Amino acid sequence: xxxxxxxxxxxxxxxxxxxxxxxxxxxxxxxxxxxxxSIVAFVGPNGAGKTxxxxxxxxxxxxxxxxxxLFGKAADTSSLRxxxxxxxxxNTYPFYKANEVLQYYGQLSGMASSxxxxxxxxxxDRMGLADAANRKAVTFSKGMNQRLGLAQALLHDxxxxxxxxxxxxxxxxxxxxxxxxxxxxxARGRTIFLSSHILSDVERTCDEVFMVRQGxxxxxxxxxxxxxxxxxxxxxxxxxxxAVKGQLIGLNFTFLSEVGDKALLLCSSESKRDLLHKLxxxxxxxxxxxxxxxxxxxxxxxxxxxxx
Amino acid sequence: MERILLVARNVFxxxxxGRLVYLWLAGILLMFLRAVPTLFFNFGNEALQSAMxxxxxxxxxxxxxxxxxxxxxxxxxxAVGTEINKKTIVTVLARPxxxxxxxxxxxxxxxxxxxxxxxVGLIVSFGLSRxxxxxxxxxxxxxxxxxxxxxxxLYSGLAIALSTLxxxxxxxxxxxxxxxxxxxxxxxxNDTDSRYHAAGVTLNYVIPGGYTSHYADTIPAxxxxxxxxxxxxxxxxxxxxVDRGGDIPPIPQAGSAxxxxxxxxxxxxxxxxxxxxxxxxxxxLIFRRRDLRLG
Numbered sequence: 001x002x003x004x005x006x007x008x009x010x011x012x013x014x015x016x017x018x019x020x021x022x023x024x025x026x027x028x029x030x031x032x033x034x035x036x037x038s039i040v041a042f043v044g045p046n047g048a049g050k051t052x053x054x055x056x057x058x059x060x061x062x063x064x065x066x067x068x069x070l071f072g073k074a075a076d077t078s079s080l081r082x083x084x085x086x087x088x089x090x091n092t093y094p095f096y097k098a099n100e101v102l103q104y105y106g107q108l109s110g111m112a113s114s115x116x117x118x119x120x121x122x123x124x125d126r127m128g129l130a131d132a133a134n135r136k137a138v139t140f141s142k143g144m145n146q147r148l149g150l151a152q153a154l155l156h157d158x159x160x161x162x163x164x165x166x167x168x169x170x171x172x173x174x175x176x177x178x179x180x181x182x183x184x185x186x187a188r189g190r191t192i193f194l195s196s197h198i199l200s201d202v203e204r205t206c207d208e209v210f211m212v213r214q215g216x217x218x219x220x221x222x223x224x225x226x227x228x229x230x231x232x233x234x235x236x237x238x239x240x241x242x243a244v245k246g247q248l249i250g251l252n253f254t255f256l257s258e259v260g261d262k263a264l265l266l267c268s269s270e271s272k273r274d275l276l277h278k279l280x281x282x283x284x285x286x287x288x289x290x291x292x293x294x295x296x297x298x299x300x301x302x303x304x305x306x307x308x
Numbered sequence: 309m310e311r312i313l314l315v316a317r318n319v320f321x322x323x324x325x326g327r328l329v330y331l332w333l334a335g336i337l338l339m340f341l342r343a344v345p346t347l348f349f350n351f352g353n354e355a356l357q358s359a360m361x362x363x364x365x366x367x368x369x370x371x372x373x374x375x376x377x378x379x380x381x382x383x384x385x386x387a388v389g390t391e392i393n394k395k396t397i398v399t400v401l402a403r404p405x406x407x408x409x410x411x412x413x414x415x416x417x418x419x420x421x422x423x424x425x426x427x428v429g430l431i432v433s434f435g436l437s438r439x440x441x442x443x444x445x446x447x448x449x450x451x452x453x454x455x456x457x458x459x460x461x462l463y464s465g466l467a468i469a470l471s472t473l474x475x476x477x478x479x480x481x482x483x484x485x486x487x488x489x490x491x492x493x494x495x496x497x498n499d500t501d502s503r504y505h506a507a508g509v510t511l512n513y514v515i516p517g518g519y520t521s522h523y524a525d526t527i528p529a530x531x532x533x534x535x536x537x538x539x540x541x542x543x544x545x546x547x548x549x550v551d552r553g554g555d556i557p558p559i560p561q562a563g564s565a566x567x568x569x570x571x572x573x574x575x576x577x578x579x580x581x582x583x584x585x586x587x588x589x590x591x592x593l594i595f596r597r598r599d600l601r602l603g
Contacts, residue, residue: 015601058402060600077404085402091395093318095325107314108403152399 002035003072005160005191006057010066013052013215026052028215029066034208036159039182039192041202041223044212044305050195051088053212054162057193058085070160081110084158088165088195090149094138098129098148101137102155109156119155127151128177142169150178154185161185161192167201179205199297209297211305219304226297233272235265236287237279244282251275266292311405315413316420323383323421332425335375336432339368343436361440362529365433370523372429373456377519380422380460381487384467385480387414388595395602408592415468415588422460426453442527451573452522458577459519462584463487469591472598490518516583517576522568 011030014023027049034040044050055061057068059075070079092101099120106116124130127147132140137148146169153161166182167175182192182205196202202209203223211219234256237244240263252271256264267275272289279286343364346357388411391397400410430453437444463483470479493515496508 055600055602060398060401060602062597062599077406080402081404083402085399087395087398087402089395090399092399093322093325093396095321104314104318105399105403108311108400108405110311110404149399 002037004033004069005036005071006032006034006193007069007072008032008053008057008066009069011053011056011063011068012065013049013056013061014064025215027056030212030215030217031066032210032217032220034191034193036191037186037189038207039186039194039205041206041209042193042195042212043197043199043202043209043301045197048212048305049215050212051164052215054085054164054193054195057162058083081156082159083162084153084156084160085162086146086149086153086164086166088168090145090152092137092148094136097134097136098124098140099133101148102152105152106155111156116155123151123155126181128174143171143174146170147174147178150181154181159190161190162195163192164195165197166194167196167198175201199301203297211301213305219300221300223297226300231269232292233267233269233289234292235267235272235275235279235289237263237265238285238287240284244284247282248275248278251278311403312409312413312416315400315405315410316417319383319387319414319417320421323417328379328383328421331375331379332428335372335429339372339429339432339436342368342371343440346440356531358441359529359531362437362442362527363524365437365440365442366523366525366527366529368436369429369433369452369526370521372433373426373452373521373523376422376426376429376456377459377463377487379425380418380464381467381480381483383418383421384415384464385471385476385483387411387418387468388471389476389479392600392602397600398602401600407595411468411472411588411592411595415465418464418468419460422464423457426456426460437527442529444526445528447570448522448568449526451568451570452526454577455520455522455573458580458584462516462518462580462587465584465588465591469587469594472591472595486515487518489515516580518580520573520576525568 009031011027012025013027014025016023030049030053032040042050042053052061056063057070057075058080059077068075071082073079093104096104102120102123103113103116106119107113111119121130121133124133127150129144129147129151132144137145140148146166150163150166153163161182163182167178170178179201182194186192186205194202194206203226206223208222209220210217235253238261240258240261245263251267251274253265253267253275256266258264265275276286276289343361346361346364349357388397391400397410401407434444436442463486466486467479467483470482473479474482489511493508493511496504497512499505499508
């Protein structure tokens, strides 16, 4: 079985606000496990507790209760050596040029100067920032800044990448570049913990999804569960009425909708033939017959996380 | 240690980028302006002019040193708050860097910049002293510089410690309060009321001795006797009314030497270093336990 890279067990984190120091719970009994070599998405609306969870992982925040383990042991400063973190908004010092930014963070990660001189140019090239290597980072566009943020996370070749909204603010080209890099890193055996709002990015890159709402995991599933073809069929029927409905008693189907004189029936492949045969005998008009579309990630998100 | 020095270098660079070096230019200008009257006016007495020139140099260095300490307090108070506000701390502390290492790097960087500033002031003062024909008393100068360096260490350490918990403004204000508190403690300790005396003795344990300036003695410049009448320059009864001449301590006259007990001064300096280390250590403990809420 693959090694657990991140193990969060019953994490509780609250903030105290106002004069009365009333506790507001950002994370409530959150538990999850990320195994080595997987790409895990952490999705949820703003204020759901995603960043709080990430900041607890990185040691910026102390848990009220529960535990956080990284690489099989309690999270501490030494485990940060094996982590690359890209914050949602990458802010760096205004006096550094792009290559100096990487030099500084690389040295802080314990990299030798000779290794940095070898690693930085190809990394900037990979990020499409080779021409801007000697430009001050403060003059970068938002997209360039995001890519520089990803570069500093990748620089020391970490085993675990924690990416907070890596594609936000990127143009389509930049977005594709970042998603390609994420896939490449996965192919190299890296574990990636990705916080994102963009579900299409999650569908395209991730193996597993954790949906979080109000500080709790409300849904967890492998993405493969969303990819399979449904074995159910939808049958659209017009001139529908109660009398017709009565004639179908005993047949195996359910209603997806029943509005006015129209109904949308859902049945299995096995019962489709019998149902269609019966419908042709009745005074109704059979419309479209199509394979039922399974729940998408977005449907699931809206069901478990969204307000709709 | 390498990471600490990296943070320190980063601090130094960010101060230079913040154009705080313009403060140097302003300080140099101030020193020259202070010396200007002594270049053009002899106050009707050559000996007095010579003394005034010397005092302009030592006074200028005194002001410069005070500015260096103020700069260290300002930078220390801003040390953590600005990093949190600008969220630059996120990518730094996401590295294998202990929080105390981060703070120590900040402390070293700030001290280095303040000491370099002090050296710049010293160089300007040396130039000015040669031009004005003044000679520094090396032992007193070394003691004065040591006092300034230790005050920079002490108050920047305190400001950084407070900045781990408070906003930059509050941290700076409390540190400045600590600069002035030793005078209050002395008053309380000397008070005849037992309650005030007890409060003074208690506070004396918490509040460091603080900064003592000896710059006035770095260039012996006794005023010639009988200048501007009775007591010397600036000692006339300018405000009118009752002459309090008897209450005012005499200005050093020709032949008088500074009375400095170097053993006592060394003890004060060591005590201040100790307080600085304790304050900084407490700051590290607080910062280690503190949640970093970064929005």
